[in-house]
Amino acid sequence: MGCSSCSTGKDGQPRGCKNNGTCGTDGCNKLTVFDWLSNMSLPNGEKPFDCVEVRFKNSRKEFFRNTENLTLSIGDIVATQASSGHDVGMVTLTGELVKVQMKRKKVDYKDKDLPKIHRKATQNDIDKWQKCRDREEEIKKRAREIAIILKLQMKISDVEFQGDGSKATFYYTAEDRVDFRQLIKDMAKAFGIRIEMRQIGYRQEAQRLGGIGSCGRELCCSTWLTDFRSVSTSAARYQQLSLNPQKLAGQCGKLKCCLNYELDMYLEALKDFPSQDTKLFTEKGLAFCQKTDIFKGMLWFSYKEDPSNWHTLTKEQVQEILEKNKKKEKVASLEEYTVDNFVKEEKVFENVVGQDSLTRFDKPKRPRNRNRKRNKAKSNSGKNNNNNSGNNANPQKKRGRRNNNQKRQQKNG
Structure with a gap:
């Protein structure tokens, strides 16, 4: 999102607001709350809420009471009450939505000891x-x-x-x-x-400083994430991720917050899924679970005597075998079930999006080998013709040379 102070300069380069995310028009603020009640008018006789949310450097936000009944809007710079002296911040939220935010952050909006807003900041204050x-x-x-x-x-x-x-x-x-x-x-x-x-903490440090994550986007904690929930390695185990600390850790050195985003879906999918410690009793031998695929609903089992040979079973088949094992019945072997699962998948490629080839405008390339052969043949034929023409051009000169050589030999003899 852009703002008027982030427009390009004279040379076309991005000028930047140089406010570390606190633009004057609140266009590129991080952790900005969208005021979806701004276009709604208050009922008759209802006074506007007298508290506002003010944002200071980075992600620090506090609530202040507007005792002077100033007409404030998002982006106004105000002078607020501090422990000693005054502080300067920017208004990020006004109206009834501030009450919702105060309840969410467990701040009592009826408290009379809330800090106050002194005035709108003057040019000297700014x-x-x-x-x-x-x-x-x-x-x-x-x-x-x-x-x-x-x-x-x-x-x-x-x-x-x-x-x-x-x-x-x-x-x-x-x-x-x-x-x-x-x-x-x-x-x-x-x-x-x-x-x-x-x-x-280290997460709060990353939130204040910001940065780019391994996904290529800005850090969640510095853009929209407001609360830090504990992340454990069990979240990676449920999602079957490799327990590599270099890949699972973020810029703060702790486990990535995004490990919790899809954890609820995985836990819901694992409710009716056999655990990875499942053992199947067959007449051929005891089978252990080697691998699971939650998305496909497949499990891979291998016999205790032959751990390198894996057999693919569906979730329903494993549950069926477990029910028989509960009744103290053994299945003959796992091969009976794996034969049904073996289905050849035919790869069908369709141009659903309607994309064309990237080389559709390129000129067709001519075969170079044929041209080379033709050029060689022409050059060889030209040389042969020149040689033949040279040999047959002056036969009388050749005869005269032979006669002269014969005369010289007779004189010397």
Whole structure:
């Protein structure tokens, strides 16, 4: 989605808003909520909801009460109440849908202690806010250098300034507890601002920084995913994925969130599916399950004495054999069932979409070998004709040479 501040420049190159996803028109925001109630009018006598959702750097969103009854719309930059001073953010949602979002995030909209919106941001507020945003990368680099000097086992991933520039929040990740008291003192002396350290998880770090996943798209956590559910390796086992940590892990180093997307469908399909620990008792011997295919409804079994030879059975056939085994009846062999399953699949290729060949406009290539043979034959015939013509052109000269040679031999003799 584009916006007016993300249009192309004079040379045709993309200009970019340089706001890290916080455009002025809210056109390319990440984690943006679509206000589907914006076109609906309120009933008579009903007052509009007095709370709005304000978004700050990256994915941080908070709810504020509009006590001044300001006419706010999505994309307005406002000055909000903070613990000390004021902060500057952008309105991302207004109206009745804010109440729904507050209920969803378990925020009491009747709470009188909700922070308030002071005013719409003036040009002076916006200029100061932009200057603070421009300093963030430089300060983050300097803070990392101080942490390395102090030999602290932590990684400072992001810095967020308050709107008035009086305070900076440093987000960091660490595996163990870190004593950063000396770090705060050194940074306060170096930067001359109040420092707040906030530890986040590796998934929250990836959400704040963003990036491109192995699927080629932007990370789900930085675009639309708002809650992080626990992901376990059992989700990969149910989906029959190889337990390769390099393929299953995302940019945060944890298991990918997308492993949970199709897990419910797999669990529903596995309800009436025999487990992989199923054993079949036959007169030929005991058979173990080697492989399952949920989509085709097929299972592969092999005898204990011959594990390399697999036999294909359908889900219904396995359930039929299990019912007989419960009645203490044995099947003769698995080969009786595998013969029925062996059906040759005829491959039928149809041009359903109506796509044409990519080489339909190319000129037909002429056979080059025939042309080469013809050229060789012509050149050889030309040489032979020249030689023959040269030999038969002056027979009298040849005779004169022979006579002269004979006379020379007679004189010498």
